[in-house]
Structures are given as structure tokens and as C-alpha cells.
Amino acid sequence: MSATPFAVGDDGWVRGARALHSPNFEARPIGAVPTLIVIHNISLPPGRFGGSAIADLFLNRLDCDAHPYYDAHLRGLRVSSHFVIRREGDLEQFVSCDARAWHAGVSSFFGRERCNDFSVGIELEGADDQPFEPAQYATLASLVAALAAHYPIEALAGHSDIAPGRKTDPGPHFDWARLQRETALADRYFPYRRA
Numbered sequence: 001m002s003a004t005p006f007a008v009g010d011d012g013w014v015r016g017a018r019a020l021h022s023p024n025f026e027a028r029p030i031g032a033v034p035t036l037i038v039i040h041n042i043s044l045p046p047g048r049f050g051g052s053a054i055a056d057l058f059l060n061r062l063d064c065d066a067h068p069y070y071d072a073h074l075r076g077l078r079v080s081s082h083f084v085i086r087r088e089g090d091l092e093q094f095v096s097c098d099a100r101a102w103h104a105g106v107s108s109f110f111g112r113e114r115c116n117d118f119s120v121g122i123e124l125e126g127a128d129d130q131p132f133e134p135a136q137y138a139t140l141a142s143l144v145a146a147l148a149a150h151y152p153i154e155a156l157a158g159h160s161d162i163a164p165g166r167k168t169d170p171g172p173h174f175d176w177a178r179l180q181r182e183t184a185l186a187d188r189y190f191p192y193r194r195a
């Protein structure tokens with residue numbers, strides 16, 4: 001499996017990604033650099049793929065009258081992720097990796113809180129109860145390689161790892177062994193996966 005190789009530019013935007021500029025970000029704290037990659041899943045409405053609702057949410061232009069779920073859960077929400085990987089493997093970027101996106105929420109990585117400060121968020125278009133697409137793994141592996149080449153990435157985690165009890169994504173169908181195989185990263189990059 002091969003995918004277009006990506007490269008992180010000096011502005012934190014990835015060449016090869018479709019840039020969609022979310023207003024939902026802020027500067028990282030002084031001295032904070034991305035050392036953690038957080039993997040999520042999202043679909044809007046939940047379990048339905050395709051369409052522009054995820055991008056609309058991150059761009060603050062989702063019509064919350066369009067679906068009861070949006071009305072109940074998303075109205076007024078200001079969130080973002082650095083990246084979304086669509087089902088076909090297309091990569092979208094919403095926030096520069098040099099900036100702090102709003103994807104992790106209340107979170108802790110081995111006692112270090114506020115994971116948004118020091119992480120890059122990657123959303124896979126998907127749901128907890130469905131497998132992800134091979135094209136998504138291929139794009140994810142290429143993106144992780146590009147990020148690790150540009151930033152001092154030390155670890156990858158799922159949202160559920162850093163917000164246990166509150167978040168369940170990327171869910172049981174996310175194949176961590178496959179990601180490790182496709183990235184060829186050492187075990188130490190997967191601290192939550194150790195037996």
C-alpha cells in the first residue's frame with residue numbers, strides 16, 4: 001500500500017493536504033511543540049459517511065437545524081482538528097500543526113494534562129462500530145511519517161487513551177498493529193499498546 005508522500009511546510013501546513021482554514025485554534029503555549037499524535041474518529045451524522053458536515057463543523061458553518069443530532073450536541077460548539085482523513089483516503093487540514101487545535105478536550109497523557117497543548121489531532125472519518133478503509137491507513141501512515149520527520153513526535157495515542165471513560169474513539173476497529181506495521185515505528189511510539 002502506498003500513498004502520496006506528504007511533507008510539513010515551515011508554516012505547519014502539509015503539502016498534499018487540502019487546506020481548509022478553521023478559526024478554531026490558538027497559539028501553542030510558549031515552548032510547546034507537538035510530541036504526541038492523537039487519533040480520533042468522527043462522522044456526521046454519526047455512522048454516516050460522505051458530505052461536508054465534518055468540515056462545516058470545524059469551520060463553524062454547520063447548519064444545526066439540518067439534523068436532530070446536530071441540534072442536540074453540536075450547537076454552539078467550537079472545535080477543530082488538525083486533520084481529517086476521509087473514507088477514500090483524502091487528507092484535509094484545518095489548523096497549522098504549529099498551532100493548538102481543539103480536538104482532545106479534558107485529557108491526560110501519562111499525567112501530562114491539556115493534550116491539545118502538545119499534540120496533533122487526526123480524525124478518521126468513521127465510527128466505533130465499523131472498520132476503517134485501507135486507503136485511510138495508507139494516508140495515515142504517510143501523514144504520521146511526515147509529522148515525525150518535522151516534529152519531535154514521541155508517541156501515538158487514541159482519544160480514548162487520553163480521555164478514558166469520556167471518549168471511545170477511534171474505537172475497537174482501529175487496527176493499531178496495522179498502523180505500526182505501515183509506519184514501521186518502534187514499540188515505544190505506542191505506549192498504550194504494550195502488553
Ligand SMILES: [Zn+2]
Binds near residue numbers: 039040041159169
Ligand atoms: Zn475524538
